[in-house]
Amino acid sequence: MLRQEKNRLIFHYDAEELWIEPWGQNSVRVRATKNCTMPDEDWALLKPEDSACSIHIGEDGADLVNGKLKVHVTGRGKITMYNQDGRLLLEEYWRNRRDVTDPKCSAIEVEAREFRPNIGGDYHFTVRFESLDRNEKIYGMGQYQQPYLNLKGTDLEMAHRNSQASVPFALSSLGYGILWNNPGVGRAVFGSNIMSFENLATKAMDYWFTAGDTPAEIEHAYARATGTVPVMPEYGLGFWQCKLRYQTQEELLEVAREYKRRKLPIDVIVVDYFHWPKQGEWKFDPVYWPDPDAMIKELKEMGIELMVSIWPTVDRDSENYEEMLEKGYLIRTERGVRTGLDFMGATIHYDATNPEARKYVWNKAKKNYYDKGIKVFWLDEAEPEYTAYDFDNYRYYRGTDLEIGNIYPVEYAKTFYEGMEAEGQKNIVNLLRCAWAGSQKYGALVWSGDIASSFSSMRNQLAAGLNMGMAGIPWWTTDIGGFHGGDPNDPAFRELFVRWFQWGTFCPVMRLHGDREPRQPQFGTTGGAACCSGAANEVWSYGEEVYEICVKYMRMREKMRDYTRSLMKEAHETGAPVMRTLFYEFPEDKTCWEVEDEYMYGDRYLVAPILEAGVKTRRVYLPAGCGWELQETDEKYEGETWTDVPVTLETMPVFVRIG
16 A cells, blocks of 8 residues: 655555655665554654655555655555666565566565564664665775675675675666665675675664765765865864874873974874773773873874773673762673673673763773864774674674664764864864764774785775765875784885875875784783884884885975865765765766775875885876876876876876866
8 A cells, every 4th residue: 555644655464564755865775664653763764855846646665755766655665766768776576476467576585675573573684775786896894804896796794794894885887876874783785687685684674865966975975965074174184193093191291292292293192991990990090101291281282182082881890880880881792791801800781772871981082082182083882793793792782683783883972072172173083993874973993903014904994995085075084004914124015104194195184093913021010011002103213214205295295275174164065975976976887886996185186095015106096087196206198098107106196286
């Protein structure tokens, strides 16, 4: 049965109810459930702007038209979607005999919307769509540790892990975007025969779909539907210094002083984890950080902001554990001891989905950090694979388990966004290991986690950063040099470090970080002292040749400050990514849809990172429609051409767009 309620088209058959309604210009939201009522959560979606739509119900089905998008539902409930030219964009994968007039009628009985009941009331749900074109290209979906920019042919886990962030918005070369608006743990498959989204436990199907003539139009629509980043603060535009980890107040200050003695541009320096006495005590350990007020004051006099790492874990022996337990601010275990993570103490996470728990943690951070002048927070989820769902050990969210498995980082970022916003701060940055759709509006700056120090890993991060931008997360960064390992005295690692540093200059945020070899000895016996740090990781730690190259690119980043600021303003206003695929800027150039190892930094700079050791030349494609100038030499080139650019260790090809 098909019926209309205001702007909503409804199909009902047996236990299933399907809703289709306009949700912004050229866009619809599609929901279905076999429960008695439709869930009322909007998850990543904001309330929609007004959009004129028309609904017509006829003998053979119904049509909903919203701008450039037409949705057709047959009398049996099959969904197809078309653009304004009548071109098919999306078709559900039906292989059953419910409608024998459907040319794809089949006896194999595969449902497009498959509800499999779980014990406890939720469904293991899968939705299937036809793969309309084997040459279709798919982008977005967040951050995965693989080198593929085009996701067609991939099988992706939708779950958060250290260095994996599922942000389930996909942009298609066919002219549509689709957000899987369900934060449960699951799977997305972009096969040659079927595209599917699957949740292990949910109450409803929920996705948002938009049509657009260009990637930019689709991205802007998605940003209107889910929100945009705040305005990036000035300190986010320059160079950030970090390592694992500065172990004492004096060690950190001496590094900052050395940057100033060398007259090097630096905006932020980071106090990483275990600067606290115990996890769940959100404050500096007075043994190793005896006077944080004086430290922060000296840094500010040098023009350097201090970023502090915040973990969500609470040690059973910490000063706050019993109070948080009593008030219900901690996640719960399904069975056994209440321990979610056993690392430097038996710990459990605070429940960031509980607004009162968020207020509690913010008030601790406000007293010990924010009120002292620290305005930049590194919200490390402490291995977020533990905070999604562990089938054998625990559930963390008051009885609805998998249904919100991927929304935890969003709620975690809200802890500090809400707190700082209440203090009148509007330009908010939360450095996060993971994010989900909508995280951007809470100031989420996502970094790509604890990755390997290798050229193959660097290549993976390029694909990750570009797809994060397409998934609506324009603030993104990576550990320059990689995180795991790397000896600053090793010539091979020095080469990798240089290439990563050059590329990092043209990332949304330029942040040096890593856990270098050899390890430092333990320097104390209390608090976080047992968590030893790695070797030095400052720009002068890699020898004089590397140092001079780093200085060159640090100053280059500083010269681009005004330009980077304009890109951040655009990201805030429209949702445009800062790192952009070539096809985002040049959608009419077919070659730009094929090139995966170059990108645009905004609309002006074409960046071709060096992704292999020992490279002497770099083959670069220059898009059509304009001219190009090689930044290093001012040499001019025509568009729609390939060129081989000679490179040395000191250079990475960057072209400036002309016209």
